[in-house]
Amino acid sequence: xxxxxxxxxxxxxxxxxxxxxxxxxxxxxxxxxxxxxxxxxxxxxxxxxxxxxxxxxxxxxxxxxxxxxxxxxxxxxxxxxxxxxxxxxxxxxxxxxxxxxxxxxxxxxxxxxxxxxxxxxxxxxxxxxxxxxxxxxxxxxxxxxxxxxxxxxxxxxxxxxxxxxxxxxxxxxxxxxxxxxxxxxxxxxxxxxxxxxxxxxxxxxxxxxxxxxxxxxxxxxxxxxxxxxxxxxxxxxxxxxxxxxxxxxxxxxxxxxxxxxxxxxxxxxxxxxxxxx
Numbered sequence: 356x357x358x359x360x361x362x363x364x365x366x367x368x369x370x371x372x373x374x375x376x377x378x379x380x381x382x383x384x385x386x387x388x389x390x391x392x393x394x395x396x397x398x399x400x401x402x403x404x405x406x407x408x409x410x411x412x413x414x415x416x417x418x419x420x421x422x423x424x425x426x427x428x429x430x431x432x433x434x435x436x437x438x439x440x441x442x443x444x445x446x447x448x449x450x451x452x453x454x455x456x457x458x459x460x461x462x463x464x465x466x467x468x469x470x471x472x473x474x475x476x477x478x479x480x481x482x483x484x485x486x487x488x489x490x491x492x493x494x495x496x497x498x499x500x501x502x503x504x505x506x507x508x509x510x511x512x513x514x515x516x517x518x519x520x521x522x523x524x525x526x527x528x529x530x531x532x533x534x535x536x537x538x539x540x541x542x543x544x545x546x547x548x549x550x551x552x553x554x555x556x557x558x559x560x561x562x563x564x565x566x567x568x569x570x571x572x573x574x575x576x577x578x579x580x581x582x583x584x585x586x587x588x589x590x591x592x593x594x595x596x597x598x599x600x601x602x603x604x605x606x607x608x609x610x611x612x613x614x615x616x617x618x619x620x621x622x623x624x625x626x627x628x629x630x631x632x
């Protein structure tokens with residue numbers, strides 16, 4: 356049914372026939388176990404065009420390379436810096452002035468969800484209301500799976516079930532059938548309809564996609580995830596991008612019989628993927 360629906364949407368011009376947006380990645384170049392270079396990489400998934408900028412060594416140990424609007428953001432010496440998608444020019448600091456005034460100590464900030472900060476502090480996930488200076492939702496012993504503009508997903512010890520929060524409420528889902536729980540970094544689609552997470556199936560790390568309305572799972576056909584299980588959705592929410600083993604990048608259109616290898620070469624191991632556009 357999913358494949359037929361996708362074909363119908365493409366034919367009607369309601370779904371992109373090609374991967375959309377651009378990929379923003381944190382990439383390391385390795386020689387054995389030694390890291391030789393860390394780079395921010397921006398790639399066009401249709402043409403394979405790649406732009407790269409070298410980062411200071413150790414940068415990617417402190418956080419992911421992410422995208423916000425037309426900017427690429429990355430951590431640096433306890434701060435966050437940003438560059439345009441062209442990766443040209445001097446980096447610009449991203450203000451964290453609200454951190455000391457509004458947040459508790461030992462806090463990691465994962466993003467803004469439904470107008471509130473999603474933070475992690477002392478093994479707790481919290482939706483933090485900056486005006487009140489307190490959380491409006493706290494989840495203890497939670498492991499963040501994915502954060503989107505209007506919701507986030509998490510799992511607890513063992514990851515036998517996962518939870519999804521949105522302004523409409525919370526839901527719980529069981530792990531995909533026939534898989535061993537392995538929930539690393541996942542991705543919520545921009546439209547809030549689907550959640551992608553890494554799982555282990557047959558001894559390999561695969562991408563699994565959950566339809567939030569029905570609770571049904573799809574193991575993405577074609578392509579084994581790389582060591583860092585990097586993935587993100589295209590701006591259209593119709594394509595899932597993920598990094599495979601080696602230097603391979605893939606895109607899977609919802610309902611398609613197999614993932615497609617992309618022409619872009621990141622020239623290293625992809626540690627994180629975000630999308631812009």
